[in-house]
Structure formats: structure tokens, C-alpha cells
Amino acid sequence: xxxxxxxxxxxPEHDFLQAVLPLLQDGDxxxxxxxxxxxxxxxxxxxxxxxLLQEYADNNRLIxxxxxxxxxxxxWSKEQANWLKKLKKEVEKYNYRHIxxxxxxxxDHVDHHKGCPFPVPLNKTTLAIGIDRLQRLQDxxxxxxxVENLAFSFSKYDVxxxxxxxxxxxxxINGFVILDLHNIYCQSENFGIEMMDLIDCYxxxxxxxxxxxxxxxxxxxxxxxxxxxxxxxHDGNVPKKIFDxxxxxxxxxxxxxxxxxxxxGNSFQKPGDFVDYRNDFNKLKxxxxxxxxxxxxxxxxxxxIPPKNPIEDGLLFTEQNLLSRTLLESSNxxxxxxxxSLKNWEIDKWDPRMxxxxxxxSKKWS
Amino acid sequence: MxxxxxxLATLLSSAVVxxxxxxxxxxxxxxxxxxxxxxxxxxxxxxxxxIPINKDPDHYYCPPCGKG
Numbered sequence: 001x002x003x004x005x006x007x008x009x010x011x012p013e014h015d016f017l018q019a020v021l022p023l024l025q026d027g028d029x030x031x032x033x034x035x036x037x038x039x040x041x042x043x044x045x046x047x048x049x050x051x052l053l054q055e056y057a058d059n060n061r062l063i064x065x066x067x068x069x070x071x072x073x074x075x076w077s078k079e080q081a082n083w084l085k086k087l088k089k090e091v092e093k094y095n096y097r098h099i100x101x102x103x104x105x106x107x108d109h110v111d112h113h114k115g116c117p118f119p120v121p122l123n124k125t126t127l128a129i130g131i132d133r134l135q136r137l138q139d140x141x142x143x144x145x146x147v148e149n150l151a152f153s154f155s156k157y158d159v160x161x162x163x164x165x166x167x168x169x170x171x172x173i174n175g176f177v178i179l180d181l182h183n184i185y186c187q188s189e190n191f192g193i194e195m196m197d198l199i200d201c202y203x204x205x206x207x208x209x210x211x212x213x214x215x216x217x218x219x220x221x222x223x224x225x226x227x228x229x230x231x232x233x234h235d236g237n238v239p240k241k242i243f244d245x246x247x248x249x250x251x252x253x254x255x256x257x258x259x260x261x262x263x264x265g266n267s268f269q270k271p272g273d274f275v276d277y278r279n280d281f282n283k284l285k286x287x288x289x290x291x292x293x294x295x296x297x298x299x300x301x302x303x304x305i306p307p308k309n310p311i312e313d314g315l316l317f318t319e320q321n322l323l324s325r326t327l328l329e330s331s332n333x334x335x336x337x338x339x340x341s342l343k344n345w346e347i348d349k350w351d352p353r354m355x356x357x358x359x360x361x362s363k364k365w366s
Numbered sequence: 367m368x369x370x371x372x373x374l375a376t377l378l379s380s381a382v383v384x385x386x387x388x389x390x391x392x393x394x395x396x397x398x399x400x401x402x403x404x405x406x407x408x409x410x411x412x413x414x415x416x417i418p419i420n421k422d423p424d425h426y427y428c429p430p431c432g433k434g
Contacts, residue, residue: 017381024377027368048380055373 001295002077004210004256005061007031008281010233012039012049019274021265024052025282031061033260036090037068037083041112045088057094062143063209063258064090064099065178068112070292071147072105072120074317078312079112080133084140091141098300100146100178100343101137103166107324109317113277116365118358119153121344122165125313130169135306135350136354137172144300146176146208151183151215151232154350154358156191163201174302176208179253181242182215182232182262188241189230190354195245200251207253208300212284213262214238218360222354229357235267238280246284247291252294317342327362 008020023029034053039045056062067084087099108115115305120126138145147166153159166177177203181195188195214236215229238261251254261281268274319342330336333355337347368379 014381014383017377021377021381024369026376030367048377048381051373051376056367059367061367325375 001297002289003295004250004259004294005030006259007033007061007063007261008063009033009035009260009262010046010049010052011044011212011263013081013265015268015274016263016265017048019268023278027282028285029085031063031258031260032056032176033063033065034094035065035067037066037086053094057096060095060097062096064096064143065148065261066096066099066101066137066295068265069101069133069137070106070109070112070117071101071103072126072130073109074105074125074129074145074313074320075109077109077141079110083112084136087137087140091143096141096143098144098176098207098208098255099137099141100147100148100176102148103135103150104152105320107327108366109321109324114366117150117152117281118323118327119150119162119347120320121316122158122161123267123344125316127165128311129169129313131172132306133313134169134173134175135304136310138175138301138304139306142209143204144176145172145173146178146300148178148180149202150212150312151180151186152353152354152358152361153187153191155346156193156351157171157346157349159187159191159193159198160201161243161249163203163359166207167203170203170206173304174300174331175206177202177206177210178211178298179207179249179292180213180232181210181240181245181249182211182234184212185239185242186215189228191351195241196248199245199249200356204252205255205298207292208258208298209258209260210249210253210256212238212242212263212280214280218357220356222352222356227353229353230256231357231361234262234264237276238283243283243287246287250288250291250293254294255298255365259284324362327359328366330359332356332359 007030037160053062069080102117104117106112106115123322134145147170149162170177184195184198185246188198213234215231216233216236218231220227220229261284263277322340323342326336326340330339333352
């Protein structure tokens with residue numbers, strides 16, 4: 001293997017199928033990533049999607065990406081246990097190369113589908129919980145497991161520490177990192193840090209997969225100043241800065257095997273969106289083809305057995321729920337700060353604009 | 367990766383069906399639904415309709431990532 005496989009995150013919508021069909025017909029899609037937990041009931045999965053997944057699985061080109069496991073939920077739940085049961089069935093059905101999940105906890109602990117992922121305090125407790133959940137995930141899937149960096153942070157302080165935290169998180173399972181460059185772009189724009197400075201904070205030797213996508217801007221007013229906040233909505237074109245850094249990132253990530261292009265299936269609103277999607281894909285293809293790479297093969301995963309009882313923390317769980325609820329009930333950062341006091345988070349370091357963004361996020365997905 | 371002709375044909379026909387479903391006049395679509403729904407279990411019939419998923423994403427499909 002000299003170059004990473006270029007692929008897409010597949011979506012079940014017809015619009016998406018129309019957008020991607022010419023690329024599939026030309027044989028340009030080398031791999032497919034499927035977020036297997038995004039469809040609640042199998043009967044809602046289109047037949048063409050099953051056939052497509054089977055074809056890529058048969059060719060050893062299918063990778064799985066979870067969304068709703070809620071990696072850092074401080075109390076082990078029935079929903080998480082059921083999620084692992086479904087995962088076992090999924091990996092029996094299709095031959096996946098690996099499984100990944102997102103960093104953070106889902107804001108609705110009862111129905112993860114209703115919530116959105118929020119960051120956790122980066123401390124020993126959350127690290128222990130995250131390692132525990134990843135071990136269970138790997139044990140259920142019997143496949144290498146990875147974690148994706150999060151697009152959202154409450155503070156600049158946490159942004160810089162996320163890479164180091166993920167390094168410790170994946171080490172016990174010999175796991176991998178999904179380096180989502182749009183998530184890095186969001187953090188870079190929102191906190192005024194150069195993309196490459198942030199990227200260098202991550203364990204680049206452990207990057208097995210790179211995600212590329214677009215997003216959108218939200219205006220935030222703080223102390224009379226309007227600032228644009230970048231959000232990871234997967235509905236826009238890929239920013240130029242991401243294309244610009246990609247060659248250097250590919251050279252730094254010597255064991256990267258997959259580059260995945262993501263766009264929401266319901267984001268094709270006008271005819272030009274279909275063309276833009278394929279143009280962005282072809283730009284990625286050209287960059288990968290024209291970048292000289294020295295691939296270093298790496299073994300991933302191990303056979304570590306998780307402890308019998310899941311690690312839990314009652315106070316953290318209470319505070320996760322309190323934060324989620326207060327975000328949902330508050331209309332702005334001032335209101336939230338007046339209502340809440342948390343021992344696990346360093347609220348005094350939070351950026352008011354990011355609190356407002358979290359409030360908007362929370363209301364959007366509840 | 368080159369796909370089999372059979373799969374490509376399936377994808378092509380599904381894409382065409384999708385276009386037809388989305389471009390049908392609203393009136394005509396409603397009429398067909400009513401026809402199918404009249405018998406014993408109208409609710410079940412509605413659920414199995416080929417409604418494009420992006421028309422009602424929160425109903426049964428949750429978007430992956432992109433929740434940022």
C-alpha cells in the first residue's frame with residue numbers, strides 16, 4: 001500500500017446517491033465508511049445501500065464509524081450495552097476493517113440519537129472511563145478501534161490538550177486516531193490557533209484515517225463584537241485551508257490508510273451542490289495522487305479483556321446531565337453561568353461564545 | 367474500486383426511482399397514499415412509503431457526525 005484509499009461516508013438519501021453515482025460508476029470510490037448506528041431500524045435502510053455495503057465489505061474496503069455509543073458517559077447504561085450488541089451483529093453481517101467512535105458524551109443520556117456530542121473535562125476520571133468504554137468496544141467488535149477528534153471545545157485550554165489526552169486514551173487498546181481536518185479547522189478558527197500547530201498536538205503516528213468535510217458559520221455577539229463561529233455541520237464545501245494543509249498532513253501521518261470525504265445526505269439543496277460535491281472529491285483525489293508518500297504499515301488493536309464491571313463516576317454523571325439540561329434551558333451564556341456550578345469542569349476558562357454555540361447545538365438536536 | 371455491473375444497475379435504478387419520488391406532484395402523491403392507506407392498517411402503510419429520508423430526518427434517521 002503506497003497511498004491511502006480515498007472514500008466517502010455513505011448516506012442513505014436519494015440525493016446523496018445521485019451526487020455520488022458518477023463517482024461510483026467511474027470506480028473512483030476506493031472505500032466506504034458507514035455509520036451503522038444512524039438508522040434506528042433496519043427496515044428504513046434502502047436496499048441499494050445494503051448491496052453497496054456488501055460489495056465493499058466483500059472487497060475488504062468497508063470501515064465502520066459509530067456516532068451514538070457515548071464514549072465518555074460517566075454511568076454505564078442499557079443503551080450502551082445494547083449498542084455493543086448491535087455492533088456485534090453488524091460486524092458479523094459485514095466484514096469491516098475497523099470501527100471508530102467520537103470523542104465526547106452524548107447530551108441526552110436516555111436517547112443518544114436525540115443529543116449531540118459535548119466535550120468532557122480532560123482528567124484522570126474521564127480518561128479511565130474512556131479507556132474502559134474503548135476496551136468494551138474493541139472486545140465486542142474484535143477489530144481495531146479508533147477515536148475521532150471533536151470539533152467543539154469550551155475553551156482554548158482544552159483545545160490544545162485534546163491531542164495529548166487522545167494519545168493516552170488509545171494507548172491501552174493500541175487504537176488509532178481519526179484526524180478530522182474540518183474539526184481541526186473549526187477549533188483553529190474559533191480559538192485563533194494555526195491548523196498545523198493543533199495537528200502537531202495529536203499522535204500522528206497513530207492516525208489511520210483522515211476525515212474531510214465542510215461546515216458553516218454562526219454569528220456570535222460578545223461584548224458588542226460580532227464573531228463568526230465555525231461549526232461542523234457537514235453541509236458546505238470543503239474550505240480551501242483544508243485542501244492546502246492536506247499534503248503536509250499526509251506526509252506527517254505515515255500510517256494513514258483511509259481518507260474519507262463527508263457530506264450530509266440532506267445538504268444537496270440546489271443543482272450546484274451535486275457538482276460541488278464531486279469537485280471537492282476530485283480535488284482530494286488529485287492531492288493524494290500528486291503527493292509523494294512513504295507509507296509505514298502498522299499493526300492495530302490487541303486482545304485486551306475489559307474489566308467485568310464498567311468504570312463509573314456518579315458525580316461526573318450528575319454534572320454531565322446538569323450541563324446538558326442547563327444548556328437546553330438557557331438562552332445565552334450569562335443565563336447558563338448564573339445557573340450552574342460544576343466541580344469537574346473549569347467553567348471559568350470557558351469562552352462565552354462557545355457556551356452560546358453549545359446552547360444553539362443543544363437546542364438544534366434535542 | 368470497480369463495482370459489478372449488477373450493483374451499478376441497482377444503484378442507477380434506485381437513483382432514478384428516488385428522483386421520481388421526489389418530483390411527483392404533491393397532489394398526486396397524496397392521492398396514492400390515501401389509496402394505499404384506506405385498507406386495514408393505514409399507519410403501517412404510511413411508514414413503508416418511499417418517503418425520501420431527507421424530508422424528515424429526525425423521524426427515523428439521525429445524521430452521522432455533522433452534529434457540531
